Amino acid sequence: MKIAVDVMGGDYAPSAIIEGTAIALKDFSDIELVLVGHLGKISFYLEKFGLARHPRVSLVHAEEVVEMKDASIVTLRSKKNSSISVAARLMKNGEVDAIVSVGHTGAAVAATNVIVKPLPGVDRAPLASVMPAIGGHFILLDAGANTDCKALHLAQFAIMGETYCKHILGVENPTVGLLSIGEEDSKGNDLTKEAFKLLSKMPINFAGNVEGNDLFIKTTDVVVCDGFVGNVLIKACESLAGAINHWMKDVFTKNPVRKTGAILARSAFKDLKAIADAEEYGGIPLLGLNGICIIGHGSSNPKAVRNAIRTCTESVRKRINEKIMARIEESGMTFKNIQSSEAN
Amino acid sequence: MKIAVDVMGGDYAPSAIIEGTAIALKDFSDIELVLVGHLGKISFYLEKFGLARHPRVSLVHAEEVVEMKDASIVTLRSKKNSSISVAARLMKNGEVDAIVSVGHTGAAVAATNVIVKPLPGVDRAPLASVMPAIGGHFILLDAGANTDCKALHLAQFAIMGETYCKHILGVENPTVGLLSIGEEDSKGNDLTKEAFKLLSKMPINFAGNVEGNDLFIKTTDVVVCDGFVGNVLIKACESLAGAINHWMKDVFTKNPVRKTGAILARSAFKDLKAIADAEEYGGIPLLGLNGICIIGHGSSNPKAVRNAIRTCTESVRKRINEKIMARIEESGMTFKNIQSSEAN
Incomplete structure (x- = not known):
């Protein structure tokens, strides 16, 4: 199981995020993490928390960082290489099963909706x-x-x-x-x-x-x-x-x-x-996307990040998306269905 | 200053309401109260709290009582003689300056909007x-x-x-x-x-x-x-x-x-x-009506009722409605204005 972690977002980024990933790696032996962020800015913390040459960690560079003041949709266009957009593309290309972000919620919602896209039958992905x-x-x-x-x-x-x-x-x-x-x-x-x-x-x-x-x-x-x-x-x-x-x-x-x-x-x-x-809950899932996406609170500490990763593993392991697709289909609550029933 | 009190509404009606009006009469010497309710059901409490022959109290009979489970707008049609509707008609006819109700909020909103009506220039009365x-x-x-x-x-x-x-x-x-x-x-x-x-x-x-x-x-x-x-x-x-x-x-x-x-x-x-x-605040004003209307919490105790009456007296004394009309006019935020500016 491969999980991308946006290490640039959140009030205590990148330190708290990277420390949280280190705890998660110890606690969950079946995960591999892809840390997405500005490599120049995170190298110190990778060394500090022993992740620089960790066998289950790979690094992906993201040149840009989304600031909290940035407008979500503008960010998506103007900061194509932000850590959250890069993470979303990894998910779109099937390189990771899940994403964790504790940064700008709006940017994460926009990036995953536009790049990863909702599941078949789902019109909007809710938090x-x-x-x-x-x-x-x-x-x-x-x-x-x-x-x-x-x-x-x-x-x-x-x-x-x-x-x-x-x-x-x-x-x-x-x-x-x-x-x-x-x-x-x-x-x-x-x-x-x-x-x-x-x-x-x-x-x-x-x-x-x-x-x-x-x-x-x-x-x-x-x-x-x-x-x-x-x-x-x-x-x-x-x-x-x-x-x-x-x-x-x-x-x-x-x-x-x-x-x-x-x-x-x-x-x-x-x-x-x-x-x-909030630390205990391990983040908020953004449901109904073509991949698992867990959003953490901006003030997430290492424990909260570790728990957000745990939440990811549960969703991936229990194939939540397959179950959502099946239930949506079963319920008849798709746009196509509603449209055709209105046409009749 | 004349204030109508709906004595039938609220979790502890009519006892707590009538006790509250008795306190208000002692505390505010310049008010007259019109108690609106089912006279047969309230006579015991009028005696108990010394209001049966009070010089500043008059009584108006209301045959029906709005129950909490009643739908607001249905109530207005099917229970034309509910205490809140009777109180609203007293206000419409200029017989009272203000209404206090701690009963069914929806019914009070509906009755005052339909019977008393909003002030000129006001389209909706907010709580x-x-x-x-x-x-x-x-x-x-x-x-x-x-x-x-x-x-x-x-x-x-x-x-x-x-x-x-x-x-x-x-x-x-x-x-x-x-x-x-x-x-x-x-x-x-x-x-x-x-x-x-x-x-x-x-x-x-x-x-x-x-x-x-x-x-x-x-x-x-x-x-x-x-x-x-x-x-x-x-x-x-x-x-x-x-x-x-x-x-x-x-x-x-x-x-x-x-x-x-x-x-x-x-x-x-x-x-x-x-x-x-909540007792201290003395109810919530329903603003922008052709008269003062204060809604109290359903769980109002005598002190809360007394304070709701106090709130009424302040609004009447400070001529809040005249000030609202003037400010609405001044702001240009009337339906007529907006419509004509859109037509241009």
Whole structure:
């Protein structure tokens, strides 16, 4: 199994990324890694983490680096030799099975969609984020890859989410919810009302609308929404969790008694942090592409990179893409099908 | 000043609502309240809280009650004599200056929009939610009144939010942000990209796009979005805060040492709760209607009802509607204007 790692992207690149690949190589003996980046800029770190002459590491030079401020689609055209574009071409040519990137999400989405392309039957590749909730995790998709969606896209997201949930997370017969603003099928916006009708007809375990207030008590295993809503939501929740953390520090240090209490209970704060710990999840898959692509958080540390690589290996080993293609076909939710049924 | 209170809606109706009105009558000597509800069902509580023969209380009978499971628009037609519809008619006829309801939000939005109608120049009335953030509060609107919006609606929300923020919350020259998924004007969905152009031309302090991750560090005083996104967001954040609270209880009671710590720091937990305490905010205004309408949380207790009435008095006293009309006119952001500029 060959995995390309974009070592140039992310807040702590290339050091944290390269260190993470070194850990992954130790932990997973059946993988080969192709590190894609500016060789001049990474050689120091390759030496430092013992990867310069590693038997399971090959290096591919990428002259350009995508900056966080770059616009995704412009990057694709103006920086043809960016590390993410080079990695995408390796995947397109069948030289690697999977890609890991913790850099500019938009650039990774654009490069893989344009260069690697979606699977047959898939119209849009969604980002599937695993989220913590009371009573277990749920998958939210699309977490930000596609801003303006049609009902068919949401239907396909449902299938991809359900398939991922079943085969990668091991959930038997996963339930699927549609993110909306009321439980009844009459509630929602034009998009969700249309999607509700499609989802109701599909051979999935559709549980109807899921409201925002039910999200973190885990109402369904999979929650479907468009990428604008998903992205705003995930980022806002991250922001709120950060604010609560800030307020906690504030209130627990206000006087010596509280401080003593906080010291006694300090391991509780650690437990609390661990619940939402992004490092553990190992990145967010961009589902439905002609190859496996895992996107990590920009702030990924070595452990998070190692876990993103682990997520890749699971997806490759369990042939998730074959399963997605089969399920999409089975569901009849392809553009061709919908078009011909509308023509009749 | 006359305020109609729908005493039938909400999780703890009519008891908590009537108790709240009794507190408001004591605290605000210049108000008269019109309690709208099923007189047979509320007489016990009127006696209990000393309102049966109160000089500043009048009673209006409403035969029907909107249930939480009722669909908003159906309710309006099939339950013409629901407490919220009766209250809306009182406002339409100029018999009251304001309405308070903590019941079915959708029903209140529908009844006031259809019966009371928006102000001249306003096309959609948004719910404006005051949210806590590090560094102060911000107003998010629309928080759920209008699911499918056009750019012009968002532009009008911006003006209404800015006007409310200035005159009611006392913020000099409030900044306005557009909720989106990237800072640049090129980022977002079709709606926000279009809205970005309008907002940039307006005589407001527009600060550009605000991302989800900036929300709770207070990037701007006002944040504008469509009602679907706003509603999902607010409810999801409420749900996440609830989940974090649940996890906190979990981790702080895991062993005796942590428990002792938690007991020492127990006042800190109270402080933390107070930050997000919905009771304090006194309900969410439904802005841009021919009258003042304040919607409270379904779980409103007497204090929250009292504060919702307080919010009403501020809006009436500060003639917020006149200011909104003037600002909408000034901005040129009316449907008529936009239409004629498109025709030219």
